[in-house]
Amino acid sequence: MKENLIxxxxxxxxxxxxxxxxxxxxxxxQEIPKNAFFLEEGKIANNYLFLEKGFMRxxxxxxxxxxxxxxxxxxxxxxxxxxxxxxxxRSQENIQALxxxxxxxxxxxxxxxxxxxxxxxxxxxxxxxVKAFTTLKTRMLSMITETAEQRYAGLLNTNPAIFQHAPLKxxxxxxxxxxxxxxxxxxxxxxx
Amino acid sequence: MKENLIxxxxxxxxxxxxxxxxxxxxxxxQEIPKNAFFLEEGKIANNYLFLEKGFMRxxxxxxxxxxxxxxxxxxxxxxxxxxxxxxxxRSQENIQALxxxxxxxxxxxxxxxxxxxxxxxxxxxxxxxVKAFTTLKTRMLSMITETAEQRYAGLLNTNPAIFQHAPLKxxxxxxxxxxxxxxxxxxxxxxx
DNA sequence: TTCCAGGCTTGCCAAATGGCAAGAATTCAT
DNA sequence: ATGAATTCTTGCCATTTGGCAAGCCTGGAA
Numbered sequence: 001m002k003e004n005l006i007x008x009x010x011x012x013x014x015x016x017x018x019x020x021x022x023x024x025x026x027x028x029x030q031e032i033p034k035n036a037f038f039l040e041e042g043k044i045a046n047n048y049l050f051l052e053k054g055f056m057r058x059x060x061x062x063x064x065x066x067x068x069x070x071x072x073x074x075x076x077x078x079x080x081x082x083x084x085x086x087x088x089x090r091s092q093e094n095i096q097a098l099x100x101x102x103x104x105x106x107x108x109x110x111x112x113x114x115x116x117x118x119x120x121x122x123x124x125x126x127x128x129x130v131k132a133f134t135t136l137k138t139r140m141l142s143m144i145t146e147t148a149e150q151r152y153a154g155l156l157n158t159n160p161a162i163f164q165h166a167p168l169k170x171x172x173x174x175x176x177x178x179x180x181x182x183x184x185x186x187x188x189x190x191x192x
Numbered sequence: 193m194k195e196n197l198i199x200x201x202x203x204x205x206x207x208x209x210x211x212x213x214x215x216x217x218x219x220x221x222q223e224i225p226k227n228a229f230f231l232e233e234g235k236i237a238n239n240y241l242f243l244e245k246g247f248m249r250x251x252x253x254x255x256x257x258x259x260x261x262x263x264x265x266x267x268x269x270x271x272x273x274x275x276x277x278x279x280x281x282r283s284q285e286n287i288q289a290l291x292x293x294x295x296x297x298x299x300x301x302x303x304x305x306x307x308x309x310x311x312x313x314x315x316x317x318x319x320x321x322v323k324a325f326t327t328l329k330t331r332m333l334s335m336i337t338e339t340a341e342q343r344y345a346g347l348l349n350t351n352p353a354i355f356q357h358a359p360l361k362x363x364x365x366x367x368x369x370x371x372x373x374x375x376x377x378x379x380x381x382x383x384x
Numbered sequence: 385t386t387c388c389a390g391g392c393t394t395g396c397c398a399a400a401t402g403g404c405a406a407g408a409a410t411t412c413a414t
Numbered sequence: 415a416t417g418a419a420t421t422c423t424t425g426c427c428a429t430t431t432g433g434c435a436a437g438c439c440t441g442g443a444a
Contacts, residue, residue: 060333062333062337063337066337068333068336068337070329070332070333070336082322082325082326082329083322083325083326083329086318086319086322087322087326115314115318116311116314119308122307122308122314125318126278126307126317126318126321127278129318129321129322129325130274130275130278130279130321132325133274133275133321133324133325133328134274134275134279136325136328136329136332137262137274137275137328139332140262140328140331140332140335141252141254141260141262143332143335143336143368144254144260144262144335144365144368145254145255145258145260147430148430148431167390167391167392168391168392169391169392173336176335176336177431177432178431178432178433179391179392179393180392180393180394180431180432180433180434181430181431181432182392183392183393183394184393184394184431186392186393187393187394339400340400340401341400359420359421359422360421360422361421361422369401369402370401370402370403371421371422371423372401372402372403372404372422372423372424373400373401373402374422375422375423375424376401376423376424378423379423379424
């Protein structure tokens with residue numbers, strides 16, 4: 001039943017299979033139907049989710065009211081609005097299911113209890129945060145050093161599935177360009 | 193002696209003054225002279241530093257060998273290459289003192305011991321990571337939604353002191369533009 | 385089936401940013 | 415103090431990306 005969750009807890013080698021099973025016991029099953037919001041702007045995130053099936057999109061609005069995609073979530077990843085969840089503050093971001101989703105969730109209180117009670121879970125939790133940070137840093141560096149076309153090619157490599165589930169305009173804002181530019185880049189790119 | 197460090201541990205309200213003093217006891221004094229490297233590419237970061245005085249620059253090299261500034265550190269901040277420190281992997285980044293620096297440091301082993309032994313320090317450590325993540329996310333959003341001039345104005349607001357310590361070409365790559373463009377942006381900006 | 389809305393592409397032109405090279409200004413080591 | 419190296423600015427032009435509007439295509443609702 002929870003084998004994917006247990007495997008995920010185990011991969012980092014910070015948690016033994018036995019401990020992983022115990023920890024997994026605290027997670028509860030979650031379903032988020034397509035287009036439903038896992039988190040809405042203005043609310044306090046109270047769900048730490050291991051996504052097992054489906055895809056989600058994270059987005060915010062800029063000062064002009066434009067929808068800006070700040071992230072995508074794919075299966076076997078943690079879905080989390082870090083700032084709102086840990087600081088208990090209102091989220092500035094929305095998280096919406098692009099497809100029907102299933103996963104395993106923890107509330108803030110449940111997570112904190114595990115965090116303090118179980119050394120392995122602390123290490124694991126830190127590892128998840130560190131990985132998210134590192135991923136974002138890599139993305140930041142690519143924004144600085146790469147062209148839009150290179151970033152497009154990179155996304156095509158690391159997360160090809162997202163192109164089947166998110167409209168191109170969302171992918172464009174994630175890449176930091178307009179949908180018009182992405183369309184042209186795709187045209188150029190397909191020639192090669 | 194360690195009053196700034198203690199104050200820093202205390203500000204988040206996650207650590208009481210008494211506990212802060214105990215925790216501070218484990219930090220050791222560090223000096224980094226101007227231009228010295230706090231961390232060099234290829235080495236494993238083993239220093240978690242609370243910077244009390246001075247300024248530092250974090251940078252990496254892109255595929256063409258260009259120096260890209262990925263961050264700056266100012267007083268009262270934690271200086272840390274997250275990925276290398278926590279994953280015990282070789283750093284891809286360099287951290288160099290822009291001025292003579294002083295601060296308080298912990299090794300990885302010392303940090304981990306405190307992390308597991310002291311609930312308040314765990315909360316505090318998580319808080320530091322969350323804050324770093326949130327700051328980076330905000331910067332990422334500004335890369336997507338703002339013009340170079342707006343990002344320049346933002347940096348001028350949030351960290352004016354850095355302009356006294358880092359050459360403009362470093363600030364330019366941090367903002368994601370060339371030094372030529374930054375020079376022009378400054379010219380336009382000063383007219384207003 | 386028909387119609388509508390959203391998504392995607394394209395043409396035209398404007399704006400933002402980059403590349404290169406020269407020169408001025410500043411800093412640094414000797 | 416002198417010369418060398420670095421930093422910063424500027425002119426010229428190329429490239430990248432954006433803004434807008436039109437048109438096409440497609441999928442879902444009635």
